Amino acid sequence: MLQDTATSLLAVCGLAKAYDGRVIIEGLDLEVEAGSAVALMGPNGCGKSTVLRCLSGHEQGTHTSFETAGRPARVHSSAYRRDVFPIFDDFSFFPDITVVEHLELLAGMYDVPDHEATAAAALKRFGISGVAQQFPTALSSGQIRRVAFAAAAIRPWKLLLLDEPEQRLDLDGRSRLVRFLQEQMAAGRGLVFATHDAGLAQLLAASVVTLAHQG
């Protein structure tokens, strides 16, 4: 059993996942404490993204226990969705609204004071103020990533799930991201991310979990 659940943001025991009988993940134990980061590393196809998607509820896996803050978690509940924020490749937006409108919508839904200033600050933080009035469909993949991180700067969360966050970012974007994540962890939030970049894991002082192909 995982210990010290008082500071544990997420604890999963015996996580397993198979596609059509092909085992991808088997008996994975994972614990994320407040203010810490866990990096999932390993070769392509070893199940890093699948682990993240099981944690977010995008995929259904089996497990012996799944807890948030020491209590059993229901991945499809609105309470779980408030605490956990996944940013994967399929990050999407509401249609027909611009980037800044999207962020203002987000700020308003979470009752963030002064939503306009908050959205503008988030855009500035990730260097995308210039695309504020554009529609997300007109952005490059790197800009979309930055907008997603800007959303993470607005939306309150306790645990952030990132799938290869360094991908599609230039050096500037990457340094902004690292700075942002370090600040969030210093504020007691947790982070689970899949990456091929050992340097990023080192920068974030992450505990590394190395996955391997099953079978």
Place this chain on the structure above:
Amino acid sequence: MATARKLKAPSLYAVCAAVVGVGSFGSMSWSWFLSLATTLARPGAGHELSSSFYLAWALVTTGCGSLVLRTAGPVGLPRPALTWCLGLPQVSALLHRRSLRSRVMAAAVTGGTAGLAAMIVAWPVSGWLAGLPPMVGPLMGAALVSVTAAEQGQTPTGGQRARLVTTRAVSLIAVAAGLLTWYLASYDVITVGAGLALGLVGALALVVLAAGLGSWPAVREVIETGGIPLGELYRAGEVVDRVSASAVMMTTGFLEPTPARRRPIRFGGTARLTRGRAGWLALLDARRVLARWPELVVAMCLAPLVGSVTRVAGRDWGCVVLTMLSYALASRLARWFFAWNASPSLRFLVPFRDSSTTVALLAAPVLGVLMFSTAAVELAGLSPWWVASSLVCALVGIRRRVVEANKDADFALVISTPMGPLPYNLGLRLISGWDAAVLGGLLSFVLPEATVLPTIMFASLLYAGWTARAHKRPARRLEVNPTPQRAEQLQN
């Protein structure tokens, strides 16, 4: 190079509305006009008909046609899609549209047809003035298509924007005047709108013609290059970028039309009351819908279609068309609802309970359908019960579409039919939603007026219960037996 102009995107809804609406409206109206002409040919027939009624109908048709051509016409594509469709014919064979020359000819023929129809209608009240529409119609159709294509092929100027706004404004005034005339005509108190109607149509024609003459150099260039200026072809790079990004990153960017530029949505003082609640989501959704007002106008312009069908084919078919159009409008307005249901990442962005979010995101579609169906039922003279019935049918259709979209269906499944192979799941996905609307409308054939709504409500509740039960049913668990080595590790 100046930034490309963001033109109105031809969404699937708008294209379908244009094709179905214009096609059905046109074919039925022709039969109507033929019967009208036959009636008018009889001595003394003019006293049997309210000519202003038909004049109003012609006015609405003209206004709607202008708006449809402008909003969702074949040349309403945004620039990247236009480049894709016209500049890369080998790759885009499926998307390829007819050449501009063909489209101009088709528009001219359409305009001539409408003009002829208008002449038949207007003859009893306007005399020689009724001879104008057949002459102006072809020119107006050709000019509309040419001008729109030309505007896509060049950097916009203030004058073009002004002409676009003017054309739309005159179209809207024509539609409004037509509807007003129609409404008054139904009470047989009208002769007021006749002169105004012809004046407005004439003004619209003049504006469009002036715009066409002013843009003639650009029009000529577009025609000579087969649809797009050669100097603009490099913009295909924009398309290639988006396609590459879509293919590599598995995004749907290219498949989604680029939305038109519009005024930014701003939150006023009332918005603060809803902050932190689902009402905030509903409010922004409503403002998003209002920001795309031309779609609402096009939808409202289709309301007279229900009346036309009711008068031509009878009340039952009018009900079917009403429920189908209500569903079409609701599904268009419910884009956020569909997106929220389809995207797990959007679900993580919205902090509210699913039930609250559902109510918030369906508020705008419900209001839109209520407005549309109230107008359509009033124009068609149907029972007011059909306002509620069409709304319920639209909501059930939305639910059907969401449920079918969330199913993990095998689209490769093909069943053999006497007419050939049929992709079963794909067909099911395509008709989901529409089936509920059609079935709801068909009830008018078999049930008395007063029992339709309770029946639809009862069936809807049954369906909602059934789908809710199916969703609550626990999913199949995929148990994984550890490998011997892993089992040994776990034991240790």
